[in-house]
Amino acid sequence: MKDFSERYDLHTHTTYSDGTFTVRELLNRAKYLGLKGIAITDHDTMEGIPEGKKISKELDLDFIPGIEFSCSYEGYEIHILGYFLNEKSEKLTSKLIELKKARxxxxxxxxxKLNNLGLKITVEEIEKEATGAIVSRAHICNVMMNKGFVYSKGEAFKQYLGRNGVAYVEKGSSNPLEIIKLIKECNGISALAHPSLVCNSREKTEKILDILIEAGLDGLEVEYSSYTPKETKYYRQLATKKNLLKVGxxxxxxxxxxxxxxxxxSIGKEEIGIILEKGYKEE
Known part of the structure; x- marks a missing residue:
């Protein structure tokens, strides 16, 4: 098994959003793999964070409380990771309630739309599928598969739920500039998640990145599960060039x-020193 004893995975999801692992299952897996630390970054919710803090202490894991905000900017889907936000912030609480309502x-x-196509699904069925606070298209997909309407997740998203699907509905996403400002107001640290997924043009992505930096962005996800070695090198160099924290x-x-x-x-402890230092001070 690879040595992860000084490594941190700063981007994971649990059943509180669209993951299938409970907080305990996720942290147990991280401990089994030998990670030094882990962040929970559920979509648009921090409901799993108190549980994560408690269980991570039991397991002697460094825990980084986080969140992933789904945003859009000029027609591009942009995800902003936030770490160590003040969970007691009224502005944050209000925003999360707003996002839950929009979803x-x-x-x-x-x-x-699915019902009009003859695919009978109810709100109650997808809410039952989702055990956490956030109900997403992933849960709708699972219900569709359970009912035999589709045979795979790929089919569900390609034909129905994806951007070109017949049942697709545009999400009322947040503005990333406002989210970065909110994270700052909550004394948190922000980072652009998986920049390779923003668009096919690196030039355009870098222009958007510069706008986010101007708004106060702190970091860039330089390590990601789908990156090629060349992409990892590129984003590491880009983060250095833009004087951004390296997260992943x-x-x-x-x-x-x-x-x-x-x-x-994952990334090494030395690369997230500022984030960890902030966390330790909070504790």
Whole structure:
């Protein structure tokens, strides 16, 4: 087994959003693999963080409380990771309630489209599928598979739920500039997640990155499960060039993203010193 004793996976998801591992299952897996530390970065929710803090102490794991905000900018889907946010912030609480409501409204519209296509699914069924606070397209997909409407996740997203699918509904996403400002106001650290997925043009991605930096972005995800070695080198150099913190992780979703295990991408302790120092001070 690879030595992860000084490694940190700063991008994982649990059943509180669209992952299939509970917080305990995720942290147990991280401990088994020998990781030094791990972050939980569920989509648009921090409900798993108190549990994560408690269990990580039991397991002697460094724990980095986090979140992943789904945003859009000029038609591009952009995800912003936040670490060590003040969870007691009223502005943060209000924002998370707003995002949960927006997801609920989107899901209802998707279900209506599916029903009109003869695929009978109810809100109650997808809420039962989702054990956490966030109900996503992944949960709708699972219900569709359970009912035999589709045979695979790929089919569900290609034909129905993906951007070109017949039941697709645009998500009322956050503005990343506002999210970066919110993270700052919550004394947190922000990073652009998986920049390779923003768009096919590195030139355009870098222009967007510069705009995010101007808004106060702190870091860039330089290690990611789908990066090639050339991509990893490029993003590491880009982070150095832009004077950004280097963060990274697997984007683990359990059974909802096959072939990606915890620690498939990770970074060393020295690369996240500022983040860890902030966390230790908080404790």
């Amino acid at each position: 609920k409204e989107r899901n209802e519209k998707i279900i209506k 992780g697997s984007d683990f979703h359990g059974g909802n993203r096959t072939g990606v295990d915890i620690a498939k991408a």
